[in-house]
Amino acid sequence: MENLELNANAYLPLRDVVFHTLREAILRGDLKPGERLMELQLASKLGVSRTPIREAIRMLQQEGLAVTVPRKGAEVAKMTEKDMEDVLLIREALEILAVQLACDNITKEQILLLEEKVSEFEQVIKTGDIKLIAQTDIDFHDIIYNAAGNPRLMSMLNNLREQIYRYRIEYLKDEKNYPHLMKEHRQIIEGLKQKKKDYVAEMMKNHMINQANEVRNIIRRQE
Amino acid sequence: MENLELNANAYLPLRDVVFHTLREAILRGDLKPGERLMELQLASKLGVSRTPIREAIRMLQQEGLAVTVPRKGAEVAKMTEKDMEDVLLIREALEILAVQLACDNITKEQILLLEEKVSEFEQVIKTGDIKLIAQTDIDFHDIIYNAAGNPRLMSMLNNLREQIYRYRIEYLKDEKNYPHLMKEHRQIIEGLKQKKKDYVAEMMKNHMINQANEVRNIIRRQE
DNA sequence: AAATTGTATTTTGTATACAAGCATTTTACC
């Protein structure tokens, strides 16, 4: 860990601000897997007392981003390759569910939004700004989640995405992945337009399997 | 709420004991949906200070069993029929995933355990003890989760089960459901034995749809 | 040298104090 800074907001309780701050730090890798989350240290670094830190840690823990051992303290959750595989499988199942539900409910406007997002993606990759590229990809899927009309599913998928964020960033750093990704997104849009549920499910599955393979390669390469 | 009591354990931090106590109370309906979770009140009722109560509430909140409004406090999460539908759909997708994974990995011993559980279920329904009946059903599915070998999937399914616990109890109070339930369990075992992935998936889907329908009926009847 | 005990230090666990916000009632004024 290096430089944490609080983005204070008069009306949000500090625990929520701390929670978001720590979550961001974990996702962006400023807080590394296995790194201890010491209350006093974090408190002084963020300029608050231990109380909001502790509550934020309890939230992170329930979210799976931190692991706590009683009377020992918390640390940033480590992710083994197996953990990653487990998450990817669950994500695949739920993304397929989401796109199937979306297929039933999606509006013409939402389909337009999806098409716009693909164009936007095409533009954004030229900038080379990975965070922006990642966000555009996230937006695409978020439109589908919204169309699915199942808020709990949406929040679970967001949580799963969080868990593999670091690896997805690596995946998006590799330009050779962009054409496939865009092609798959276009296939999904096509299926949604024609309301072919089995087809979109197949295309989403394909999309997920390809990403999972890339994530696997990245993990292998790192170790 | 009426009588909460703490099941103290020397080594578990109080926050965890409080968390489990409150969770149980919510699931069993002692704490009703919409009921406020006031820190001081709970603290004095459980004989602890506000600190562990607050941390437990943060955990319940992240788990979806409580909802908190800043500077207003927490209350037991309300579940609309729509929420329930949302959860049931997710559960269906993940139970199917679990049983498919189990199909790949299940051992002979685990299949034996499943068969024993069905027999046990047959015995237990004679007692009429709903909590025991529910536990036997839970055990059956837990064996499958274990065979699936995906701990994260297991914990997500456990969490989803939690959310619909109250309605599942109602479902299990109705004796006419037992024969179907047992038949479906036997079909799932058969599929796992023969390692027919598509078949187990189909049977599990069927199992889930039937339960979902019953839960729907119960909700309708209640309102 | 290895193991063990003892002690100081660090860190978490829990209780409590105090501040601030929100809601409701009371009071003052028209």
Added chain:
DNA sequence: GGTAAAATGCTTGTATACAAAATACAATTT
């Protein structure tokens, strides 16, 4: 009597104090 403002009480938010456990490390023993 009705409305606005003030006051009161209850609740959450945050900081801090103290206790208990874990850890690190030195001293002692084997």
